[in-house]
Amino acid sequence: MSLLRATDVSKSYGDLEVLHGVTFDIESGQVKAIIGPSGSGKSTLLRCLALLEEPDRGAVTLGDAPPGPGEVGMVFQRFNLFQNMSALDNVMCGLVEVRRLEKSEARQQARAFLDRVGLADKGAQFPDELSGGQQQRVAIARALVMRPKAMLFDEPTSALDIELVREVLDVIESLAREGMTMVVVTHEMRFAQHVASSVLMMDEGRIVEEAPPDQFFSAPKEERTQRFLSLVE
Amino acid sequence: MLASFDTHLFWQALSSGPYWRGALTALELTAVALSTALIIGFFVALGVLSQRRWVRGFAWSYNWLFRATPTLLQLYFVWDVLPTLWHGFAGSWFTPFMAAWIALSLNEAAYLSEIIRSGLMSVDPGQELAGRALGMSHRSILRRVIMPQAIRIAIPPIGNEFITLLKLTSLASIISLHELLTASTQLTAAKFEYTEPLLAALVYYLVIVSVLMAIQARLERKFTWTSNRRGRRVAPPAMPAVSHDAR
Ligand SMILES: Nc1ncnc2c1ncn2[C@@H]1O[C@H](COP(=O)(O)OP(=O)(O)O)[C@@H](O)[C@H]1O
Ligand SMILES: [Mg+2]
Numbered sequence: 001m002s003l004l005r006a007t008d009v010s011k012s013y014g015d016l017e018v019l020h021g022v023t024f025d026i027e028s029g030q031v032k033a034i035i036g037p038s039g040s041g042k043s044t045l046l047r048c049l050a051l052l053e054e055p056d057r058g059a060v061t062l063g064d065a066p067p068g069p070g071e072v073g074m075v076f077q078r079f080n081l082f083q084n085m086s087a088l089d090n091v092m093c094g095l096v097e098v099r100r101l102e103k104s105e106a107r108q109q110a111r112a113f114l115d116r117v118g119l120a121d122k123g124a125q126f127p128d129e130l131s132g133g134q135q136q137r138v139a140i141a142r143a144l145v146m147r148p149k150a151m152l153f154d155e156p157t158s159a160l161d162i163e164l165v166r167e168v169l170d171v172i173e174s175l176a177r178e179g180m181t182m183v184v185v186t187h188e189m190r191f192a193q194h195v196a197s198s199v200l201m202m203d204e205g206r207i208v209e210e211a212p213p214d215q216f217f218s219a220p221k222e223e224r225t226q227r228f229l230s231l232v233e
Numbered sequence: 234m235l236a237s238f239d240t241h242l243f244w245q246a247l248s249s250g251p252y253w254r255g256a257l258t259a260l261e262l263t264a265v266a267l268s269t270a271l272i273i274g275f276f277v278a279l280g281v282l283s284q285r286r287w288v289r290g291f292a293w294s295y296n297w298l299f300r301a302t303p304t305l306l307q308l309y310f311v312w313d314v315l316p317t318l319w320h321g322f323a324g325s326w327f328t329p330f331m332a333a334w335i336a337l338s339l340n341e342a343a344y345l346s347e348i349i350r351s352g353l354m355s356v357d358p359g360q361e362l363a364g365r366a367l368g369m370s371h372r373s374i375l376r377r378v379i380m381p382q383a384i385r386i387a388i389p390p391i392g393n394e395f396i397t398l399l400k401l402t403s404l405a406s407i408i409s410l411h412e413l414l415t416a417s418t419q420l421t422a423a424k425f426e427y428t429e430p431l432l433a434a435l436v437y438y439l440v441i442v443s444v445l446m447a448i449q450a451r452l453e454r455k456f457t458w459t460s461n462r463r464g465r466r467v468a469p470p471a472m473p474a475v476s477h478d479a480r
Contacts, residue, residue: 069368078361
């Protein structure tokens with residue numbers, strides 16, 4: 001039974017068709033890694049799944065209805081933390097503004113989630129005062145606190161200095177162990193190989209190939225996948 | 234000291250009732266006109282950024298109308314022409330202060346809307362995207378995320394507008410509003426002396442602007458997001474100056 005599903009989704013920007021009738025689905029508890037060259041439509045697909053972008057054709061469903069507010073969490077390449085709020089306020093914001101919780105209750109839950117990403121002592125810091133890795137972990141806590149049914153990660157470590165990549169991947173891996181349903185666009189091939197239940201290759205607005213990681217990396221079927229893998233390795 | 238400088242007259246001017254009241258009137262007018270203009274300017278800015286064509290057209294026409302015509306003409310128009318068009322403006326409530334308030338607010342809103350618009354546009358679009366990903370409403374994102382960041386960027390140019398507006402209030406002397414300039418010209422006429430009365434008015438303007446600059450510095454610190462308030466001073470992003478020559 002699929003949890004999150006995009007059916008025959010197409011999206012154009014002006015004359016440029018970026019997604020050509022993509023069908024994608026993910027079951028509860030699965031982790032899917034998406035790889036592919038820059039400009040192939042990976043971010044656009046994720047934005048459609050998070051309802052940040054309205055598809056021109058096709059539909060996105062969570063269970064059997066469109067996702068509700070905060071039900072699909074999104075983590076961005078450049079963190080996008082609210083610059084005018086402390087780490088704690090960033091995490092609280094959705095609970096107060098969307099879930100309409102009391103401030104004290106929201107603060108308590110936000111603290112617990114900051115602790116969950118190992119930043120219990122950074123609640124008072126502002127985004128400018130945190131390292132990239134810390135900012136991305138706050139961003140993950142901000143999405144998680146909404147209790148999403150699925151999490152989407154758009155190249156969550158691409159903007160990070162190399163020594164900060166691990167702390168973010170560790171958080172994502174621990175989520176995978178807890179059974180969180182996740183779609184991760186990534187260039188971290190080792191991460192894809194070890195954590196994903198399946199790996200997808202996207203190119204020119206289409207899903208070219210999907211396979212379990214062992215098969216995907218050792219014996220890719222499509223010529224385009226082979227070419228891409230030989231370039232990144 | 235200048236040979237002919239009459240220190241006594243200078244102090245007399247500085248501490249006289251008309252000067253005090255004139256300065257207070259100028260300050261009040263600036264404050265209420267700027268506040269009103271901020272509200273109107275905010276909606277005009279949203280209008281300029283609107284998806285709807287007719288809203289954009291309306292907002293654009295507003296800015297065009299009030300920027301293309303001299304402020305002085307607008308003042309005369311509100312004071313002399315409005316009451317003949319609408320009898321509601323012929324009542325005793327329609328004082329020179331009210332007329333100047335209306336004219337300067339409408340005029341200033343056209344300039345502020347541009348400042349507010351560039352403030353809103355300079356906020357990283359990723360901020361809005363993150364808010365939408367959390368399921369926040371458009372209003373909520375504007376209020377909690379985009380406006381505070383836009384205000385930070387807009388504070389310095391709005392401070393400039395305050396100063397411009399303070400100086401523009403002297404125009405209202407032509408519709409017989411008793412502000413600072415009126416006080417000094419009346420004293421000049423009575424004493425046949427220019428130096429001391431005008432110098433006293435100058436001192437008032439300098440004091441008001443200095444106080445304003447102190448307030449502005451405090452506001453800028455308040456809108457600098459750091460956990461250490463005393464800490465570093467973060468320079469705000471540069472922003473193109475809006476020219477206000479020849480208003
Ligand atoms: N908001 C947008 N407006 C216009 N073109 C866009 C927009 N977002 C993405 N594109 C274009 O769509 C294509 C796919 O982009 P994207 O989904 O970001 O690819 P990827 O994430 O795989 O690098 C690119 O050619 C990009 O330039
Ligand atoms: Mg991308």
